[in-house]
Amino acid sequence: MVEPLFILAPPRSFTSISCGMIGCHPQLFGLAEVNLFAVDTVAELIDMHRTRRRLQNGILRSLAELAFGEQTETTCEAARRWLNDNQDMTTAELFRTMQDWADGRGLVDKSPLHVYAPEALARIAGNFPQARFLHLTRHPGDTVKSILQLKTEMREKALAKFPALAGREEQVDPKSPETMWLQPHLDIMEMLETIPPERKMRLRGEDFLSDPRNYLTQIAGWLGIRTDDEAIDAMMHPEASPFACLGPANARYGNDPGFMENPALRPYSWKARPLEWVKPDGEAVELSETVSSYGMILGY
């Protein structure tokens, strides 16, 4: 059995396409956003889903795909019932069950909630001592810009649906780089201090996407799985991921909307740029000394 791989990065750090690519290796299975380790038990997971309904999409789709080989309203509903019937299970046991259902393939996880809670990272490290960790990075300014852009888009969609929300826009937090980019990376790095060197690697997402075949081959080699052309060719097609499109009506999401809309690999290039971030109004602001320093530490 191939041990699981956890991709750790703040949101909008190329995690969806990276998980899509890596998870398409014949010996791996890239999950939707299951967010399991944000809590301890399945009961707590279901409780979390009550208040944040979209969060259940990823786990339902993943369970349906693993258990039945397809995601339909029927299989996702079956997955929901199965979760309800197994509320006393820990989320680690649930993950192991999914591993069993993956027929020896290693699970690849990139759940965004994990990096916003040090206890989630600790649960992963504590329960999966043989797991591997890929610390994926993106330029701090680009990450923040992308998160704010997504927020704006979601806001516009909400306004279209609920016009009464107009005029209640959220102010942009001047500490966005600290909260959205720095803190998750700090938590990731602190957790990774406890992980042996051979089980963790860091990679700039910009490098990855600029030369995907090269880095996919290296990642496969590091994971100890096939590096032949057939395997790497499969990884070059993230659109083949079962989570590269919208799910059935009762579990539509569970992945990055942009990725689901346009999942294929596209030519990408990136040039080093200043350590600054651009506010939605277009104002370029220098990153704080701490964020800049960690930007440099992470290769920017």
Add this chain to the structure above:
Amino acid sequence: MPEDKVMPVRAVAEPTVGKLRAEDFSELEIPYLNPSIRTSQSMAWFADRVILGTGRSPLGFLGRFTGQESPRRGAHTSTGGSDQDGAQILSFDPVSEVWTKIYDSPVLPGKDGTPRARDRSIRASLVCQTLADDAPTLYLGAGSLEAQVTFLRSEDGQTIEECGGAGFNLDADVPSARAMACLHGRLFCTPTGRNYGRGMYDDNITDFPIVFTATDPRSGNWVAASEPGFGEAENLSINELAVFEDHLYAATLNPRFGFQLWKTDARGEPPFKWYKIIDRGAWLGSTNSIPAAVKVFKGALYVTATVQRQGRSSLDNYGPFPAEMIRVYANDDWDLVSGTARFTPNGVKRPVSGLTGGFGDRYTHAFWRTAIHDGDLVVGTAGWRWMPTYLRNRDELSDAQYRRLCEDADKYRAGEFKLWRSPDGETWELITEHGFPGSSPNNYGVRELLPTPHGLFVAPTAMVGAVGGGGLELWWGRK
């Protein structure tokens, strides 16, 4: 099977029988030194003698107060000394064990009219036979306190003469020479520092990040052998030079993105055509910003790198980041010797020694000097703990992380440095882990290593000169 499971871990703890151990080193008494001397930034073996170039403590004018402001432990805070104490050069005959003083910095009126030593430190030296020399000649760069660098030369190891011209043939504030190399009858050298405007704070950078060359250094005919920074504005200095397989290699200081390694065949007329073979601190980034040492050893060029420590800003206030070592082959392929495993454009790199940075010690700040002695590559280190800048203003860390850093900082042992040895770059063993018995608690790293037919000479560097309780030590290791 994951590839790392077959990765050998080759580090060994027990010293090899017959090789140098810490107890084989004894301290040499050095006569003649003025009380401000605290370090040696260059040593050479020439005319059957050790040529010991020395350097003084920072002075208290021109903003040169770095030594006094450092939050170090266990050291005197005053660098002390007289303005008239300047750089000196001594020679030592290991057969007769006789020292001779062969150079004293001239004392000249300073900018303010006060008599002051002209030379601060002999920062570079190399034996080279240029097209203009009849025999191998010793060249030295004497760093100035207020003026341009002065190049010196010696044909016999006993007498020193000044080369002509002004420094690098520039009308500019270029006080010091950093690296030297010799190829095709040319002497290559790189400048460093700036006396006015930055002071010692940025002593590692220059306004002229250029490789210069001269076929007749005595006449001062220096010309540029490269374009500034190899065309990249972030290259702030050319820190190291080496000749390997008939090519000249240059390693740059690049605090923004990490050091670079460039290469040229140096054929034809300067400036030469260079190309880059290592970028972005060997793809680790800014924590590999400054190349510390380069050495050719058993078919590869070994390059060490770390983050610059000036005690005041930037990544110095984070970390600790351990030193790394890579080795580069003539075909431009390269290995990570000690450091963080990573993906690179050239494939995944795992340390061939099986050791993470600092040979497994994250508090090893620099593999500062390297030498080849008795068939081994020898590495002298400097640590992080003597100047724990990484403990200031670390609000971003968790309480547990910060506590761990503080606990680790308490493990500081005054005067510590390490000496390592390897027969192949892959198996490493310690010669000493905590300096030499009886060496000064003011020492914080190995600044020079000199292999000779008579043994290995080691010059730790001290925070202050003798007048401040430190001073230069020279240790002689022989079986």
